[in-house]
Amino acid sequence: xxxxxxxxxxxxxxxxEVMANSDFTENQVIQALKQSVLTxxxxxxxxxxxxxxxxxxxxxxxxxxxxTDKNEYNVIAAISLIPSILGKTVGVKVFGVSGTVNKAxxxxxxxxxxxxxxxxxxx
Amino acid sequence: xxxxxxxxxxxxVEHTDxxxxxxxxxxxxxxxxxxxxxxxxxIRLPVDGIIDPFxxxxxxxxTGMLNIARDNNIVIVITLTKFLEARGVGRARLVxxxxxxxxxxxxxxxxxLLTTGAMNRFQLRVPLQLxxxxxxxxxxxxxxxxxxxxxxxxxxxxxx
Numbered sequence: 001x002x003x004x005x006x007x008x009x010x011x012x013x014x015x016x017e018v019m020a021n022s023d024f025t026e027n028q029v030i031q032a033l034k035q036s037v038l039t040x041x042x043x044x045x046x047x048x049x050x051x052x053x054x055x056x057x058x059x060x061x062x063x064x065x066x067x068t069d070k071n072e073y074n075v076i077a078a079i080s081l082i083p084s085i086l087g088k089t090v091g092v093k094v095f096g097v098s099g100t101v102n103k104a105x106x107x108x109x110x111x112x113x114x115x116x117x118x119x120x121x122x123x
Numbered sequence: 124x125x126x127x128x129x130x131x132x133x134x135x136v137e138h139t140d141x142x143x144x145x146x147x148x149x150x151x152x153x154x155x156x157x158x159x160x161x162x163x164x165x166i167r168l169p170v171d172g173i174i175d176p177f178x179x180x181x182x183x184x185x186t187g188m189l190n191i192a193r194d195n196n197i198v199i200v201i202t203l204t205k206f207l208e209a210r211g212v213g214r215a216r217l218v219x220x221x222x223x224x225x226x227x228x229x230x231x232x233x234x235x236l237l238t239t240g241a242m243n244r245f246q247l248r249v250p251l252q253l254x255x256x257x258x259x260x261x262x263x264x265x266x267x268x269x270x271x272x273x274x275x276x277x278x279x280x281x282x283x
Contacts, residue, residue, distance in 0.1 A: 019245055039211075073264070076255035080248055081214075083207045091245035094252050 010069040013054065014076060015095040015108035018061045022088045026056050032085040033065060033092075040078035041071075049075050054101055060110050064101060072097055135174065138165055150282055152200055157181040159188065166191050171278060172198040172236060175205050177224045179216035184224055189231040196281075198274060199228055202240025203248055203256055221260045234274045237267065 018029055030053045037051045049071035056063030067075040082092050095108035132149035138156040141164075153165050155176035162176050162183055173192070176184045176199060192199065201221060209217050228235050237253045239246060250271050257267025 040214075073255040073258040076252055077259045080203065080252040080255060081206055089243075089245050091247060093247075094249055096251065 009050065010099070011050070012067050012069050012072045012097050012099065013101050013104040014065045014067065014072070014079070014097050015104045016063055016065060016079060017093045017095065018063075018085075018090055019093055020061070020085070020088065020090040023058075024085055024090075026058050028085060029053075029056055029061075029063070032082060033079060036082045037075060037078040040081060041074055045071070045074065051075055062109050064104050064109075138162075141165060141168060141170075148282065150278055155183060157183050159183050159185060163188050163191065166195060166197050170197060171281070172200045174200040174240070175202055177217070177220040179209065179213045179220065184227070186227060186231065189227055189233050193231050193233045198234040198236045198278065199224065200236045200238060200240075201225075201256075201260065202238050203253060204240035204242065204246055206256065207246060218259065225257075225260045225262060234277075235262075235270050236274050236278070237270045 018024070024032075033053055034051070037049065038046050041049060041051075049067045051071075052066045054064040054066050065075065065079065076094055076097070079092050079094060082090060084090055096104070098104035098107060133152065134149045135152045135154065137154050138161060141153060150172070151170045152172040152174050153168075153170050154174045155162050155165065157178040157180075159182060162173065165173055166188060176188070189199075191197075201224075206214060206217055206221075225235060235257075237257050239248050239253065241247045250268075253271055254264055254267040257270060258264055262270070
C-alpha cells in the first residue's frame with residue numbers, strides 16, 4: 001500500500017549556518033535545533049511542521065533542515081531564536097529555502113562543502 | 124539601516140534620556156518604557172520611532188497611543204533581540220503582546236519596522252528570518268517584506 005501523492009505534504013528545505021566561536025559536534029547542533037523548535041512551536045507544532053535536520057556538516061558549520069511548506073516561516077523563526085548552545089553564544093543564519101535538497105545545497109551552501117561531498121562519493 | 128543613497132545618522136536613546144534625543148539631522152529612535160503614560164509622552168516628542176513598546180507583563184500601549192503615533196508619523200520598531208533574550212513563558216507573553224501591537228498598528232494605520240536590534244555579530248539575522256518573525260507576529264509575508272524595505276527607505280527619505 002503506497003502513500004497517494006495527493007496526500008503527501010510538500011516539503012521545504014532550509015539551508016542554515018551556525019555562527020559560533022566554539023566547535024560543536026553534529027549531534028549537539030541537531031539537538032539544539034530540535035529543542036528550539038520543540039520549545040517554540042510545542043509538540044503539536046513540531047508534529048505539524050515535520051521538522052528534521054537532513055544533514056549538518058561539522059567543518060563548514062552549514063546544514064539543511066526540513067519542514068512542511070505551511071510551517072516554513074514558523075520553523076525559520078524557531079531556528080532564528082537560538083541564543084546559545086551548551087551555554088556558548090551562537091547565531092543561526094538562514095541562507096534560504098528550497099523545494100528540494102539538491103537545489104538547496106547547490107544554491108545556498110558553500111561550494112567547498114559540495115566538492116567535499118563529491119570526493120566522499122567518489123571514494 | 125545601510126542605505127548608501129541616503130546618508131542618514133541613526134540615534135537610539137533610552138526613554139530616560141529623552142532630553143538628548145532632539146536632532147534635526149539624525150533619525151531618532153527611543154526605547155520604550157514599560158509605562159503607558161511615559162510612552163504617550165515619548166511619542167508626542169519630535170522622534171521618528173519608538174522601540175519595542177510591548178513588555179511581557181505591563182500594558183504599555185493602547186489605541187490612543189497608536190493614534191497619536193499615526194498623527195505624528197512615528198513608526199513602531201520591533202526588534203528580534205527582545206525575543207532572543209526572553210525564555211519560556213516570558214517569550215510567549217512577548218509574542219502575545221507583539222501580536223496585539225501589530226494588529227492594533229494595522230488597524231490604526233501605524234507603520235511597523237522590523238529590525239534585529241543586534242548588539243553583536245551573533246545577533247545579526249538575514250531578512251528572511253525577520254520576515255518569519257513578522258509572520259509569527261501576525262503579518263502577511265508581503266507586509267513583513269514591506270516593513271523591512273519600504274518603511275526604512277521612507278524614513279531615510281524623510282531626513283535625507
